[in-house]
Amino acid sequence: MKGTHLGELEELILLTVGALADQAYGVSVMDEIAENTGRSLNISAVHSVLKRLEGKGMVRSSMGGATNERGGRRKRFFVLTNLGKKALDDSMEVRDHLYRRIPDILFN
Amino acid sequence: MLHKPPKFALKLLRWYCNPAILEEIEGDATELFLRRISSDGNRKAKVRFIWDVLRFFRWSNIKRTTTQKQHINNTAMILNYFKTGLRSLSKDKVTSTINIVGLALAIGCAVTTFIFVDFFLSMDTFHSKRHTTYQIISHVTNNGEKQMWSDAPILLGPEMKDEIPFIDLMTRIEFGSGNMRYNDLVFNEGIEFVDPDYLKMFDFPIKYGRRNALDNKENIFISKKVADKYFPQDDPIGKQVSIKYDNGFIASYFIGGVFDKAPDLASFNPRILISMESFFEVNHDKSYDWSYYADGVFVSLKPGHDPDELERFFPEWIVNQNNSNPQFRTNGFEAMMLTDLSKRNHEILSSIAGGGHPAGRISLTVISIMLMLLACSNYVNIAVSSATKRLKEIGLRKALGGTRKNIIRQFLIENIITCFLAVLLGTFLSFVVFMPGFNAVIPITIPFEFSSLLSMSLFFTGILFLVGLVSGAYPAFFISKFQPVHIFRGGEKFGRKSLFSKILLTLQFMIAFSTIVGSFIFTDTSIQLANKDLGYTPEGVVTIPIKNAQEYNGLKNKALQHSDIHAVSGSKGQIGLYDRLTTIKYEDNDLQVNLYLTDEAYLKTMGLRLTDGRYFNKGADVDKAVINQRLLSEMGWDDPLNHHFIFEGKRYDVIGVVEDFQLDDFYFEIRPTMFLAIKDENFNYLTVKTSLIKEVEINNYMRDTWRELAPDDPYEGVYQSQIMDDFYRENRSNIYIIIFISGLTLVLACIGLYGLIAYNISKRLKEFSVRRVLGANLFSITQNINKDYIWILIIAFVLGAPLGMIQMTQLIKSIYPEAPGATLWPYVIAMLIMFISLGVTILSQVRRVAKSNPASVLRSE
Numbered sequence: 001m002k003g004t005h006l007g008e009l010e011e012l013i014l015l016t017v018g019a020l021a022d023q024a025y026g027v028s029v030m031d032e033i034a035e036n037t038g039r040s041l042n043i044s045a046v047h048s049v050l051k052r053l054e055g056k057g058m059v060r061s062s063m064g065g066a067t068n069e070r071g072g073r074r075k076r077f078f079v080l081t082n083l084g085k086k087a088l089d090d091s092m093e094v095r096d097h098l099y100r101r102i103p104d105i106l107f108n
Numbered sequence: 109m110l111h112k113p114p115k116f117a118l119k120l121l122r123w124y125c126n127p128a129i130l131e132e133i134e135g136d137a138t139e140l141f142l143r144r145i146s147s148d149g150n151r152k153a154k155v156r157f158i159w160d161v162l163r164f165f166r167w168s169n170i171k172r173t174t175t176q177k178q179h180i181n182n183t184a185m186i187l188n189y190f191k192t193g194l195r196s197l198s199k200d201k202v203t204s205t206i207n208i209v210g211l212a213l214a215i216g217c218a219v220t221t222f223i224f225v226d227f228f229l230s231m232d233t234f235h236s237k238r239h240t241t242y243q244i245i246s247h248v249t250n251n252g253e254k255q256m257w258s259d260a261p262i263l264l265g266p267e268m269k270d271e272i273p274f275i276d277l278m279t280r281i282e283f284g285s286g287n288m289r290y291n292d293l294v295f296n297e298g299i300e301f302v303d304p305d306y307l308k309m310f311d312f313p314i315k316y317g318r319r320n321a322l323d324n325k326e327n328i329f330i331s332k333k334v335a336d337k338y339f340p341q342d343d344p345i346g347k348q349v350s351i352k353y354d355n356g357f358i359a360s361y362f363i364g365g366v367f368d369k370a371p372d373l374a375s376f377n378p379r380i381l382i383s384m385e386s387f388f389e390v391n392h393d394k395s396y397d398w399s400y401y402a403d404g405v406f407v408s409l410k411p412g413h414d415p416d417e418l419e420r421f422f423p424e425w426i427v428n429q430n431n432s433n434p435q436f437r438t439n440g441f442e443a444m445m446l447t448d449l450s451k452r453n454h455e456i457l458s459s460i461a462g463g464g465h466p467a468g469r470i471s472l473t474v475i476s477i478m479l480m481l482l483a484c485s486n487y488v489n490i491a492v493s494s495a496t497k498r499l500k501e502i503g504l505r506k507a508l509g510g511t512r513k514n515i516i517r518q519f520l521i522e523n524i525i526t527c528f529l530a531v532l533l534g535t536f537l538s539f540v541v542f543m544p545g546f547n548a549v550i551p552i553t554i555p556f557e558f559s560s561l562l563s564m565s566l567f568f569t570g571i572l573f574l575v576g577l578v579s580g581a582y583p584a585f586f587i588s589k590f591q592p593v594h595i596f597r598g599g600e601k602f603g604r605k606s607l608f609s610k611i612l613l614t615l616q617f618m619i620a621f622s623t624i625v626g627s628f629i630f631t632d633t634s635i636q637l638a639n640k641d642l643g644y645t646p647e648g649v650v651t652i653p654i655k656n657a658q659e660y661n662g663l664k665n666k667a668l669q670h671s672d673i674h675a676v677s678g679s680k681g682q683i684g685l686y687d688r689l690t691t692i693k694y695e696d697n698d699l700q701v702n703l704y705l706t707d708e709a710y711l712k713t714m715g716l717r718l719t720d721g722r723y724f725n726k727g728a729d730v731d732k733a734v735i736n737q738r739l740l741s742e743m744g745w746d747d748p749l750n751h752h753f754i755f756e757g758k759r760y761d762v763i764g765v766v767e768d769f770q771l772d773d774f775y776f777e778i779r780p781t782m783f784l785a786i787k788d789e790n791f792n793y794l795t796v797k798t799s800l801i802k803e804v805e806i807n808n809y810m811r812d813t814w815r816e817l818a819p820d821d822p823y824e825g826v827y828q829s830q831i832m833d834d835f836y837r838e839n840r841s842n843i844y845i846i847i848f849i850s851g852l853t854l855v856l857a858c859i860g861l862y863g864l865i866a867y868n869i870s871k872r873l874k875e876f877s878v879r880r881v882l883g884a885n886l887f888s889i890t891q892n893i894n895k896d897y898i899w900i901l902i903i904a905f906v907l908g909a910p911l912g913m914i915q916m917t918q919l920i921k922s923i924y925p926e927a928p929g930a931t932l933w934p935y936v937i938a939m940l941i942m943f944i945s946l947g948v949t950i951l952s953q954v955r956r957v958a959k960s961n962p963a964s965v966l967r968s969e
Contacts (some may be wrong), residue, residue: 026132
């Protein structure tokens with residue numbers, strides 16, 4: 001199913017965008033991931049994944065207001081779309097479903 | 109915020125990044141940078157910022173041209189450039205005219221120079237066999253000096269033709285002279301003895317006769333000029349003429365053919381062609397082995413053969429030559445292309461091909477490039493300052509979306525329009541004025557033609573774009589840099605304060621001053637030379653070259669009978685015509701001196717002026733000598749009359765010293781000279797002295813006497829006062845050319861200044877009006893205007909005048925060794941001319957200020 005398939009990094013970043021609610025932009029996403037998983041990504045990688053996700057319709061973006069931070073340059077904020085949320089739901093469901101089928105007896 | 113991300117990385121990012129996403133990328137990168145400064149330090153943060161920028165260089169982030177832009181209607185835009193260009197040209201007619209005329213003058217010179225150089229570089233190209241025809245040049249060591257000679261052994265030609273299978277044609281050329289006679293017409297003529305192939309090898313156009321005429325040794329071929337002299341009306345074919353050679357041999361020939369007028373591009377022309385066979389008959393008393401050199405040997409190769417293939421045949425002949433003539437050893441032969449002969453004739457001794465020294469071509473090229481630079485810098489100056497009037501247009505174009513590139517393109521196109529008009533006008537000027545004028549002062553006539561269509565189109569395209577771009581680049585880039593905001597706010601200031609245009613102007617005037625001072629020094633020297641005392645009295649002296657004692661005695665007796673002839677004398681050698689170089693010995697020193705062997709009356713006849721001692725006495729002074737002052741000073745004698753020297757083993761006592769006199773024209777220095785008295789024998793010149801007004805009459809009398817005495821020889825008497833005429837003519841040509849060039853430089857410099865001042869004044873017209881309203885008089889305003897330029901002029905003069913002087917003095921020294929020292933006049937005149945013309949230029953502008961009504965100026969807008 002082309003278009004809805006999510007890669008591992010894509011899924012991670014999509015999740016982060018969802019978790020950060022309306023505060024998700026390049027640097028904050030990068031920081032969040034570093035904090036939660038210990039993976040340090042390059043900012044350019046984050047940007048390109050975000051762009052790809054937007055292309056798939058899973059996030060949408062808008063420019064923030066002008067501030068004095070970072071030399072007056074505005075931020076681009078990302079939020080989860082319905083499609084994105086559904087993709088995350090689907091993915092969670094698949095994992096959940098499969099997870100629950102692991103027989104407990106094997107690990108006792 | 110003290111720390112900023114590295115500039116170049118930021119620039120790089122902005123350069124490649126798609127503008128739509130640039131802001132967020134730049135923002136994120138900067139945010140990380142600022143955060144890292146506090147955690148990692150400045151240096152590390154910068155490195156990581158650069159790394160980030162490099163990592164952002166991804167396909168998705170790179171700026172791409174969108175297809176949208178290409179839908180802009182380019183044709184309409186470019187047409188609009190042309191339209192505005194023409195409009196702005198016609199709007200300011202004075203400036204446009206100045207620009208176009210200035211450029212056109214320089215371009216006209218360039219066109220003339222190009223035609224001149226092109227002409228000389230395409231000499232001899234009318235020969236159809238030019239690609240396969242070569243002259244055999246001899247490389248010779250003569251008295252330890254390496255030389256290239258046009259001469260080659262006379263036996264080399266036939267040997268080559270026999271031995272080398274791929275030689276198609278061969279001809280030798282041997283110069284000679286003789287008196288040609290047809291009925292009672294006798295003239296001394298230059299003769300070329302050639303092999304019959306000459307007519308097949310060279311394509312000199314033929315009027316009458318066939319190209320195989322010389323196969324018969326009875327036949328000769330003559331040039332149109334010779335034919336017109338002897339046979340003014342009729343077809344001369346088959347007519348019989350007799351030629352008396354210098355050695356007394358007389359032979360008769362039939363006219364086998366007549367050449368038509370030689371092409372302009374011929375570097376050598378046939379005069380009278382006689383077959384080589386006849387040459388051996390005429391000079392039957394000499395033997396011709398490998399030591400005898402003919403004046404030239406030419407070969408044509410069969411197609412498909414290379415001149416290098418000749419090399420392997422040469423060694424044997426070189427050995428032959430070296431054995432027979434060890435004094436004049438040939439090291440090697442070189443086959444030189446026919447079309448290269450005229451270009452390299454200055455390297456080759458006694459070259460057959462004419463065609464001028466490359467110095468003339470080079471100096472003309474340098475001069476026209478200088479003029480071109482002057483005109484271009486004028487243009488740059490005026491264009492930059494004239495942009496003032498078009499600021500609003502530029503601002504508007506930019507505000508409506510015109511990019512800098514568009515503006516640059518627009519100005520370059522306008523420039524090319526101006527240049528195109530200038531090229532048209534320049535070519536016209538060159539055709540109507542420069543080329544005919546130039547032809548009038550040089551000895552040959554160069555047609556207004558290009559050697560090929562290709563060279564012509566390359567030249568014109570080249571000049572159009574070169575001038576267009578060189579002169580247009582700076583104004584275009586300068587003008588396009590203005591920001592619309594500044595323009596509309598009225599903040600742009602330039603032109604008057606621009607250092608660049610000041611430097612250009614200074615440079616321009618430096619060139620102008622140095623050429624003008626230089627050319628005045630040259631003219632001054634030339635005028636002084638034209639009036640310089642020759643050291644003797646040529647007026648009223650008629651000199652007649654003679655062949656033998658019989659002629660001399662007969663003529664002398666007749667001359668003595670004439671009452672108007674004051675003096676008659678004979679000499680071997682004649683001032684200005686011929687002298688012998690020889691060596692005398694004094695104690696242990698050898699000195700090279702020029703020698704005249706004369707009778708006793710010669711010194712007095714020629715009006716040589718004694719400074720010491722006496723002239724020769726009749727019959728008593730065979731072992732005495734009269735010397736000139738140069739010889740005296742070389743010897744360093746204090747009392748010359750008590751000294752003697754040894755010449756050809758005999759002792760000669762000095763009895764008199766004469767003032768230095770001009771042995772030859774002013775291209776040669778005065779050399780140590782001596783006169784020795786000899787008996788009346790073997791004289792080759794007869795000199796008669798009369799009064800200046802009787803000169804012509806006496807010359808005619810001598811001619812008539814000659815006709816009776818020696819009908820077979822032409823009368824060649826000359827007025828002694830005219831023997832320097834060639835020099836004076838050339839001198840005059842030089843003066844004309846130099847004055848013309850300096851005039852042109854002056855005009856260009858003034859045009860430049862005029863344009864610049866005109867603009868600055870129109871820009872400051874309001875300022876001046878305010879000043880006038882507030883009570884300033886015209887004088888203070890003039891001062892105000894001049895202030896900007898007077899320093900430029902002074903600096904330019906101080907730098908330029910000595911430069912011109914140094915260069916010109918060196919040039920004059922190398923041309924005229926005996927040149928009189930320059931006077932102060934050149935500087936004074938140059939300065940006067942410059943300041944008067946500049947004064948007029950400036951005053952014409954001041955008048956404009958004076959005439960304008962302050963009220964109307966200030967009311968406008």
